[in-house]
Amino acid sequence: MQKQITEANLRLLIDSLLLKGQRVVGPRQSGTMVLYEPLASASDLVTDELPRRSIKEAFFPVCEDLLEYRKEGQQIELKDIDPARFPETVLFGVRPCDAAAVPVLDAVFSWDYKDQFFLARRAKTTIIGLACTTADDACFCTAVGLSPNDPKGSDLLLTPMVGGGFLVESQSEKGEVFFSTWQDRFSEPDGTQTQALATPALQPLDLKKIKAWLDDHFEDRAWDSIAVRCVGCGACAFVCPACHCFDIVDEGSEKAGKRRKFWDACGFSKFTNHASGHNPRDLQPKRYRNRIMHKFKYYDDKFGQTLCTGCGRCIRVCPVGIDIAGVLEEIEKK
Amino acid sequence: MSRIGVFICHCGENISRTVDVEQVAAQAAKMPGVAFATDYKYMCSDPGQNLVKNAIAEHRLTQVVVAACSPRMHERTFRKAVEQAGLNPFLCEMANIREHCSWVHEDREEATQKAIEIVGMLVERVKKNRVLPTITVPVTKRALVIGGGIAGIQAALDIADAGHQVVLVEREPSIGGHMAQLSETFPTLDCSQCIMTPKMVDVANHPNITLHTFSEIEQVDGYIGNFQVTVRKKARSVDEHKCTGCGVCMTKCPQKKIPNSFDCNLGMRTAIYVPFPQAVPNVPVIDRENCTMFKTGKCGVCQKVCGPGAVDFEQQDQLIVEPVGAIVVATGFELYRITEKPKGSPIKGYGEFGHGKIPDVIDGMTFERLASASGPTGGKILRPSDGKEPKQVVFIQCVGSRSREKGISYCSKVCCMYTAKHTMLYHHKVHDGQAYVFFMDARVPGKSYDEFWRRAIEDEEAVYIRGMVSRLYQKEDKIVVMGSDISVGVQVEIEADLVVLATAVQPQKGADGLAQKLGISYDKYNFYSEAHAKLRPVECATAGIYLAGACQGPKDIPDTVSQASAAAAKVMTLFAKDKLEREPIVARVKENGCVGCFACKKVCAYGAVEEKEIRDRQGNLIKTVAYVNPGVCAGCGTCQATCPSKSVELDGYTDEQIVAMIEAL
């Protein structure tokens, strides 16, 4: 279904949601950065900048509690966290490269083990995407088969129109429900042109060819030269909309504490460190290889999807200028 | 899970009066990991200890917390009891609920609550305690004594007499040190050489003493009980085993005009020489800098006249490795030189005393040689410039000493006494002469010392002037000494024939270098530091190294000999056991995490941290890590707090134990 909405109505809609007690998350200025954060009012919404971190944390928080424990005498008492407590949330202004990562995450979190924490949040969330009209030199969604107005993952997709306002397309049942709930705010499309979409500079990559090379080159000296500069931080993984590795740790004291789940990154030297002290990925090139392999081969093998949406965040934040698009181009040329 | 036993002591009523011990026991029983908790009237008594021992067996306890008095009081008692019950003693901790609780608080409720919390902290701590085995270190019962002055000689003889092997190393060609240079000694005025030379001979003849003269310490490895000391035996050019000490070489040597430093350069010696006639060993040494043979390649007279063929121009320095278990450092002192302003040292020199350019301004040791019957003048007091007998002699005390502006703030301790002695010796030898002494104040404590000083003034007519000399200068054949007498507030000017400066006592040159080799600490003047100024005055902080004599601070002969014997006694205490046992509270390096930044080594006051290479099976160096020598580590844990990755851990005070206590709060 297609509708359109004026800028003013969009803001009214957000404020209405907030008034209703709904949690609304969208890009907002937070200190020096734009981040996806709960909005206090529609005026918080920032639509002209890609947030520094991706939307994945709405379903897969930086850190969350899984359970609480308490010990007394010889007794141990456990208390689970109830996922039903997660609030209904509307995500506004999600970029297509972020929204597209959500179905990718769905696959892994609902695979053999159903991650109740992820899925509960996911079920209670409506994603309202926003197509891009500008791109910088790190953007490369078009190179990995997506586009600046790709509807993947969005329940509703907004596309800016010439002269203001947005064209709105529903992409799912949740989107339809949202339309019907808030029908007063939307109007039928009047044929106004949408603005020209962003045009990322990088040419489309041949992901099949890249995967074919990866299939055969687990051992290859190229990894050394590609990854020699990697210093092993987790910046790329943490800003990535699709990376989803996590660790679990008990925090607190002998007497009481909490079990927590928090982001982990395959670049960390301790990521695959065994209790024995042995580490199969003992050097950085092996870790970086895993990053590329996981994104463009393993995930594809298992779920038929690529674990990269071309948002370019990792390129922007990498301390040592590693450019995943450049790496892919290099592999494609081999 | 742990099965901890908690034992609450009433200490008669000392604890139970303010702490509800039953409630503490009841609360302790609920703490996670506690399997048994009880209280008892006197836990340290035999029945109390048996209660602990029985409970360990009955309740299969894995750790024990005794809540009673200070661990400083009874930790040993309970650890021993626990050990008797079959647990490692370090699995027992004490919670101090007496000194830190019942005795200092009156409110029963508050005190009880605090006692419960203290017990809780120790319960958490003891869970993280590890079994610690006692550390034993083998002991090589052989001592090294560095320095052959009276301190080194005394220490060597004492240790050797106790039946242990001693290696005595002396830098000069002969042992004897400064005491051999002295004429008479205070306060008895007995002849120094008469009491010194028999001891030197004893050293030479002692079956347990190996003597290396003309030798220096090259390198020191190892630790208490197990040092490996490399001694450089400098080329003497005379074979010690062949030489008979007949002295013909010296009489025939054509180089006869070399100033003899033993005589403070007043007398002359040959190029092949013994520093003084009573030298031990009585084996000459060739001074290669002044020997014609070494300078020009022509001469060789000594070699030709030597019957036993002992002269060996080809001799090389020899490196000898001596394994020893203990080291006594007795390197002595030297006198402050008014001419010198050593770089990097606080010493500033004495321009106002002529910078040493006036020949008749001499130091105390030079005066000793003038007064010595075996000295260059045969015991006559004759001034260096023209050999005349001085009729007016000015002695100036505290030259260098106690003078912050000149760089030395300490008192040299011996000068007041030896200056008094000098005035007497002078008066005895030059009956019509007059001695003047400029002094700040007289520091003469000690048995018969004050009497001795008074005698110099009252019987021997020395004139003591309280005040400092501001300047002195040569005027024809006199030295004009300008000073002030502050007791009467007038300027004084004396035309002296000879001026004797009581210059400060300083450590030997190179004392800092030797300290670095030994890994011992020293103060800003390079005096070696004792482990504790009062309670461990002869031990270095570095285990197995002891101090004797003036290398540790200015001392007179009686103090030096006392300290030398004390150091020897410490060595004998160490040697009384075959193995050294010590509490296993030492730091341990976790080599996995260590990256070899050696911050631990930098902060270790004991030199316990060594560098250790880790190699793979092919012998390739993987990394260099720190290694803490358990024989040397004192267990302060400064290394651990300094280590950024916490790769060194102090047993008994691990991070786990401490964090557990904090988290129990």
Add this chain to the structure above:
Amino acid sequence: MHVDKQKHTFEPKIIAFVCTWCTYAGADLAGTSRMQYPSNVRVLKFPCTGRIDPVFILKAFQQGADGILVSGCHPGDCHYIAGNYHARRRFAAFRKLLEFIGVDLNRIQFSWVSAAEGGKWVEVVTDLTEKVRAMGPMVEFKDLVLEEQWSGGLNNPELQAVYEAM
């Protein structure tokens, strides 16, 4: 000496990190001398102040300490020669860091208390306890423990509003 027995509304938690040779012994002396002081202090014994890691202080604040005392041997008296000299530098630097991030330095006392200074121990502990009691609870680190990133929290203020609406 009798401490005024009035009850206070707030009793601070004071953690003392002390060396075993001087300050712990000084505290023992206070005990054997039956001196009285507030019961708020909990003593952690270390071999030497040189062993005290600044992390322990952070940890103690996180665990709810309202005031912290670090005490050891007077300069020159260290049982281990120089541990207290190293500690002195370490804490000179660390307190500057704490001050810079906004910890009120009145909550941290450093002192030299020898084995003979039972009286000084009582004074130091009493003064610190009273000072911190007047300052009120140290809430900064405790509050931090409750803080969450927005996405992970279930008890954020903004969520409370959401729950109330539900």
Add this chain to the structure above:
Amino acid sequence: MIQTIDISSYSAITDAIRSEARRILSDSTVSAVIGYTAGRRVGTTQPIVITTADEADKLLFSAGCLNDLVVYLTKAKKDVPKSGRIGIVVKGCDLKALVGLLGESQLKRENLYLIGIPCSGVLGSLLKPSAELTSETIASKCCECTDQLPLGCDFIPAVTPAPLPDLEKRYATEIARLEAMTPSERWEFWKEQFSKCIKCYACRQVCPFCFCEQCLCDRNRPQMVEQTPRPSGNTAWHLVRAMHLAGRCAGCGECERVCPMDIPLNLLNRKMAKELKELFNSEAGFEVRDTGPLTSYREDDDQSFIR
């Protein structure tokens, strides 16, 4: 007023680096050279390790050469070849870090060939890489730089860096601003900063002094610092790091530059450097120091804060 910074010397420096790298690689003085090369995006660079003379032309120096390459010499980077002598391009600030590592037994001078850069400044960030170098875009560390010309290098291009214009000392200003606040205002400031942290450890990984193989903060027995990226653990982590760097940090500012969450981390390090200078007259420089301010002591150190 925005001033343009003169970096006209950088093309001559690039030429000089290339020819020197070519020379030392072809005559086997070194087995590898660590330098900068161009990135795909205009104006960006990335570190590169070259091992043959043919690759020398890949090297360059520009205002985009932000990295402190010294991190590649540390044990944290096991995969960089360390056999034989290594050539490395260093700016003055980088060299101070390298000197610090020499003092901490992490490197041996004889195994290094230092190519010094007469530096006129670099950009503060590459988020907008094509920016021109001006008084606005220049890195904060450059505003307080006193070491434009590194000393003690094996090779320095014969170029005199243009003196930097009088730039606002941003760290000094910011430290003074914070110092003037009340403790609770400062706490609020840092609480907000630290709460942003996601524990990606980029600050640690780029730091030349974070060469520990086993970071204290990765340990869980005991857990000295909470591992999770929550405000509490974040605060502890940044304080521990500031403390571990105190007296060692050479001021390369990499931690702050790479922080994806814009936490002003170097502010902590600059503050500690300032305090240690005042307390113990100790600061990072080009002279190798055997001990740092926190691994040494003086008997007469200040103890006015001790009762």
